[in-house]
Amino acid sequence: MLLEIASTGAYRPLWSSEILDELERTLRTLLAKRGVSPEEADAYLTRLFRQMKTTFPDAPVTGWERLVPTIELPDPDDRHVVAAAMAGRADVIVTDNLTDFPPAALPMPLTRQSLDDFFLDELDLHPDLVVKAVRAIAARTGRSGPTLTAYDIATYLRAHGAPAFGARLLVALDQTARPAP
Template structure:
């Protein structure tokens, strides 16, 4: 499955790490455009010093891990598209150019389902998407354990997996994983 990731799902670290971890299991091929990655990097300027450099290093790692994932946006196609927020047309154009089946975003209102359907695209939000992948048998317990370990390393304190995922906007996934082994961490 080919899934275009909007900048809004790449910006939050736990959400991004869960999505990319799921992609590493072979569940889907993540896709993006240069502009989407740049949007994410620029958004980190609002964070403490050094955040943009970290984002750019992560972008380089993503490009190395998935060299086939970056798509060029056809400017002619871009001009023909209409969305409630014209600034989001590049995301739709990238999804179309990539041959994506899914457009992953948190901005549901900016991507009308009928518009996406005309281009063979389905809009998905990360929580439901990742929960379905877990139920389909992809190892999201392992992914979540790795993400939690990194979060604990950064914060310097132990965290409950379910609570961490809930704070990351993944409450359904957290609940689904709570009934699965979680590498010894409390749920």
């Protein structure tokens, strides 16, 4: 969802090599829990990272390593995230791990937001782009799993990790489905 919304131009994603390594480890664990074989996981991750590189050629951040020692966080293993955000001149770190990124530890004007709050902001700022992104995701479903509608996706998000966004997205989908007067 994050990358689909970014692909509409609503915001510019940034990541470092360390963030991608962390993402790969997390996805491998998730895929293994879902019963995906290591070979299938390799193929999926290769496609995903190739697509990310192609779609967002300006997303990789360099020069972040030198900033790591200057950052104080509750979990030192998270310093690379703030360093990458600083090097990329990001405005916000999107994470549901808010306690490990206390506002006082972030250099101004960098902030952190939960995924739910970030999605809400994007929906407020770019409602048409967010709805377009959700509909694009729905249009791709059904190839290797169930076919989902944009409403199904919004309902799922409301129940799993982005409750406020999911609820507001349902309203936005209703509003965009109605013909203009």
